[in-house]
Amino acid sequence: MKPVESIEDFYREKLNWVPDSIHTEIGHFNVFKLAPFIGKEARPVPYSRRDYFKISLIVGNNKVHYADKVIEIKKKALLFASPQVPYNWEEIDKIQSGYFCVFTESFFHQFGNLRQYEIFQPTGTPIFELTDKQADEISAIYERMFDEINSGYTHKYDILRTLVFELLHIAMKMQPSSNFEKQEGNASQRITSIFLELLERQFPIDDTRQRLSLRSPSAFADQLAIHVNHLNRALKKTIEKSTSEIISERILQESKILLRHSTWNISEIAYALGFNEVTHFNKFFKQHTEITPTRFRNV
Incomplete structure (x- = not known):
């Protein structure tokens, strides 16, 4: 990139x-x-x-x-x-x-x-x-x-x-108010705000030596010092998505950016996104897009 x-x-x-x-x-x-x-x-x-x-x-x-x-x-x-x-x-x-x-x-x-x-x-x-x-x-x-x-x-x-x-x-x-804005000030919103900041702080990925350290709901819950179910309820209330859905969507978005606009190979991208095996990344990507990373890159 x-x-x-x-x-x-x-x-x-x-x-x-x-x-x-x-x-x-x-x-x-x-x-x-x-x-x-x-x-x-x-x-x-x-x-x-x-x-x-x-x-x-x-x-x-x-x-x-x-x-x-x-x-x-x-x-x-x-x-x-x-x-x-x-x-x-x-x-x-x-x-x-x-x-x-x-x-x-x-x-x-x-x-x-x-x-x-x-x-x-x-x-x-x-x-x-x-x-x-x-x-x-x-x-x-x-x-x-x-x-x-x-x-x-x-x-x-x-x-x-x-x-x-x-x-x-x-x-x-010009755009409709989000649920996030409507819930501003309550405990769920505060948890959501901190969670999103922790998630976004890991991006962008500009170097193959970078690696996501927070990838699972439990890892984020530990950082927030709350139970993983409490985190999930807060996100469901404010964003109407589960913790796993939000994490996966952000990782998927970054993977598309790297596939389209970097010269890194698939293994380097998989590693930077926190996947221990490139096969795990391929499965994740295909599950969410119905095509392989290689095909997405070449389309």
């Missing part, structure tokens, strides 16, 4: 320079119009993970390959990309225009955990088709970002954070 692209790589590749502010403790933020990048950004972009966040308004027909999904943007869309999930996108018709902003996690260090938002999680919805009215509203937010970043106002970065959160909440209002 392509190495993780850093924010420095982004600037070197796209702009041939790296801003001095990029390594400051307050983090980094910048905003761009997409037009100057068309021709660079519109060609198929290598499938990789980035170490920064990116929110893009894209006008034009293209496809986004995100985690193990492929989503077609027919007209206008808002795309959220995070360090947790690899992606690339390819042009179908000529991309006309758009905006994007990039920022590091440390830019929001004192203002909450960005990774808790569903749209930045591997199982979340990263792309939102927009009406013309919604696209105009979001374009206006990006124009405000340009006004603020070019101003001399002392607290302009506080305003820029607020505008990023505005984009987040506009998008989240």
